[in-house]
Amino acid sequence: MIEGQCLCGGVKYCYHAEIEKTIICYCKHCQMAQGSIFGWNSPLQKSKFEITQGIKFLKEYFHSPHKARVFCQKCGSPIYSYRLDLPDIIRLRLGTVTQGHVSAPPEQAYVQYKPDFLHIDE
Ligand SMILES: [Zn+2]
Ligand SMILES: [Zn+2]
Numbered sequence: 001m002i003e004g005q006c007l008c009g010g011v012k013y014c015y016h017a018e019i020e021k022t023i024i025c026y027c028k029h030c031q032m033a034q035g036s037i038f039g040w041n042s043p044l045q046k047s048k049f050e051i052t053q054g055i056k057f058l059k060e061y062f063h064s065p066h067k068a069r070v071f072c073q074k075c076g077s078p079i080y081s082y083r084l085d086l087p088d089i090i091r092l093r094l095g096t097v098t099q100g101h102v103s104a105p106p107e108q109a110y111v112q113y114k115p116d117f118l119h120i121d122e
Contacts, residue, residue, distance in 0.1 A: 002100035004092075006077035011054035013079070015044055015092070019102055022094060027110035033069055033078060037115060040094040040105070046082070049090055 002015035022042045030039030051058070059073040066084045071077060080090045094102050108114075 002097055002102075004096040004098050006054075006057075006072035006075050006079060006096060008072065008075035008077070010057045010074045011072045011077070011079060012052045013096075014050055014052055015100075016048040016050065017045060019044070019092075019094075019097075019100070021107075022103055022105040023107050023109060024105045025109040026113040028113060029063065030110075031113065033063075034093070034095075037118060041081075041091045042094055042102070043089050044080075044092050046088050046090050049080075049092070 002017075002019055003013070004015075005012045019042045022040060025039045025041065026037070027039075031037065033039065054072070057072045057074050058070055058079065060068040060070050062068050067081060068084070069081045070079050072079060077096060078093045079096055080092045082090045
């Protein structure tokens with residue numbers, strides 16, 4: 001089982017399954033949304049994902065019409081995103097995981113936006 005939370009601890013969640021696939025994405029939207037070098041995400045089954053605390057703190061932002069980015073409005077931590085056309089899947093922001101195993105990413109996207117100083121084994 002996977003557990004996690006936002007920075008302030010107001011929002012807590014658990015995922016009643018294992019994380020199977022993780023993705024690092026260097027696209028400019030991920031960089032801006034995370035305020036960092038990349039987004040580190042995993043597609044999860046929404047039916048097995050549970051907000052266990054602080055659902056009232058969650059706020060959604062639609063940067064594009066079909067994709068919501070869900071974050072804690074108290075501390076700003078990005079928690080997950082989802083697409084209206086893929087209602088069974090959420091994409092968890094893996095920096096928020098506190099318990100459970102998160103595997104290394106087999107996949108990196110938009111590496112052309114990766115800063116030169118960052119070296120990751122391909
Ligand atoms: Zn928070
Ligand atoms: Zn991206």
